[in-house]
Amino acid sequence: MIRDVCTDILLGLAVLVVLGASLGVLLMRDAYQKLHFVTPAALVAPALVALAVLVQAGLVENSGETCLALVVMVIAGPFLSHATMRAIRVRGQGDWRPPQKERKP
């Protein structure tokens, strides 16, 4: 019973995080701002879901595979966000570096 309650709380938190992130992706003005809201959905919510599976199923193969997916997302998420940000900047300005006159000596 307590296990079910804890699982439901964790799942509810995960859904709230995803809901907030989806509203952020919808309402922010440009892609740079929208990209900030992908991170909670890619890092925080999967951690909550993995915790929920761990609480519900215990330390078994299923929860291990869920944690493996979480680890892959935690490692891949920042790389993907950085690459996306860089691509958007290169697409908009031609180069990811700041213009020559704005660079510090």
Added chain:
Amino acid sequence: MVLGVLGFTAAAIAMLICTIPAGIVIARGDLGSAVVGYEFITSVMVMVLALLAQAFQRSSLFELPVLLAMLMFGGGLVFVRAMERWL
């Protein structure tokens, strides 16, 4: 046990509904915003697959979120690289 299964299924359905705003961004936003929406939906789908696998109690289904998480990384990098150079 039934309550737990219901919770996982309900969370999966709620997360699927949460992908609608990102779908709107993909359909109506510029290319950069559409890529962000695609990455958001992919991240949510990894969780949905894990939630449904736990809800249905099928061990074999737990491989799908791991695969999608790996493919999300490779596919996303290929897509943003193409966007940077050619699109």
